[in-house]
Amino acid sequence: MTDFFREIQFIASAPRLEHAPVDVGAEVAFVGRSNAGKSSAINAITHRAKLARVSKTPGRTQQLVFFQVQGMLRLVDLPGYGYADVPEAMRAAWGSLIEDYITKRKSLRGLVLVADSRRGLTDLDRQLLEWCAHVKVPVHLLLTKSDKLTSSEKKRVLVEVTPEVDQIHAGSTLQLFSAVNKDGVPAAERHVIQWLKG
Numbered sequence: 001m002t003d004f005f006r007e008i009q010f011i012a013s014a015p016r017l018e019h020a021p022v023d024v025g026a027e028v029a030f031v032g033r034s035n036a037g038k039s040s041a042i043n044a045i046t047h048r049a050k051l052a053r054v055s056k057t058p059g060r061t062q063q064l065v066f067f068q069v070q071g072m073l074r075l076v077d078l079p080g081y082g083y084a085d086v087p088e089a090m091r092a093a094w095g096s097l098i099e100d101y102i103t104k105r106k107s108l109r110g111l112v113l114v115a116d117s118r119r120g121l122t123d124l125d126r127q128l129l130e131w132c133a134h135v136k137v138p139v140h141l142l143l144t145k146s147d148k149l150t151s152s153e154k155k156r157v158l159v160e161v162t163p164e165v166d167q168i169h170a171g172s173t174l175q176l177f178s179a180v181n182k183d184g185v186p187a188a189e190r191h192v193i194q195w196l197k198g
């Protein structure tokens with residue numbers, strides 16, 4: 001555990017990219033399906049229990065939420081996608097907000113894609129990986145909630161997902177992760193810090 005995130009604090013939430021903090025420095029964003037565990041991953045990696053809001057109700061984080069790590073370094077909690085129970089128009093708006101952010105944000109150094117290890121990748125995760133490959137944004141995949149898997153299930157998900165990710169966005173990295181038992185937290189933390197420090 002490092003003290004890199006010791007002074008992290010919420011700075012802004014933005015319903016649209018125009019409302020985001022000025023686009024300088026370096027940023028790492030967490031993205032993924034609604035309820036996958038993005039906010040929990042941010043809290044685990046920063047060693048702050050209640051920094052990002054965790055909810056049992058999917059689709060809670062509907063804005064880009066910015067945290068200042070130190071100076072011009074930031075983490076971003078992106079709105080979750082793919083939640084079935086929202087109107088189509090709202091779903092489309094979330095999609096374009098995320099697409100806008102990924103394609104236009106100059107300070108974006110890398111995306112942490114969070115996916116439930118029990119489900120593997122969804123179609124929207126694959127689409128996101130394709131966008132990232134297209135605009136050359138590096139991706140680190142967290143297969144989270146690994147505390148729910150047996151050791152043979154853990155092996156199987158890695159065997160299944162690794163070639164799939166390689167095929168869509170070669171050079172991406174991936175790991176198992178759990179915000180509950182902290183499996184993989186140090187590795188994820190190192191990855192995020194490396195991106196931020198450039």
Ligand SMILES: Nc1nc2c(ncn2[C@@H]2O[C@H](COP(=O)(O)OP(=O)(O)OP(=O)(O)O)[C@@H](O)[C@H]2O)c(=O)[nH]1
Pocket residue numbers: 032033034035036037038039040041053054055056057058059060061079080081144145146147148177178179180181
């Ligand atoms: N067992 C287990 N549960 C987890 C883990 N991470 C998150 N959860 C649970 O999954 C639910 C969703 O977690 P969040 O972190 O709020 O997920 P999110 O991706 O930020 O969700 P949205 O903001 O709605 O898109 C909560 O009930 C968490 O407690 C984990 O590693 N293991």
Ligand SMILES: [Mg+2]
Pocket residue numbers: 038039040053054055060061077
């Ligand atoms: Mg969230």
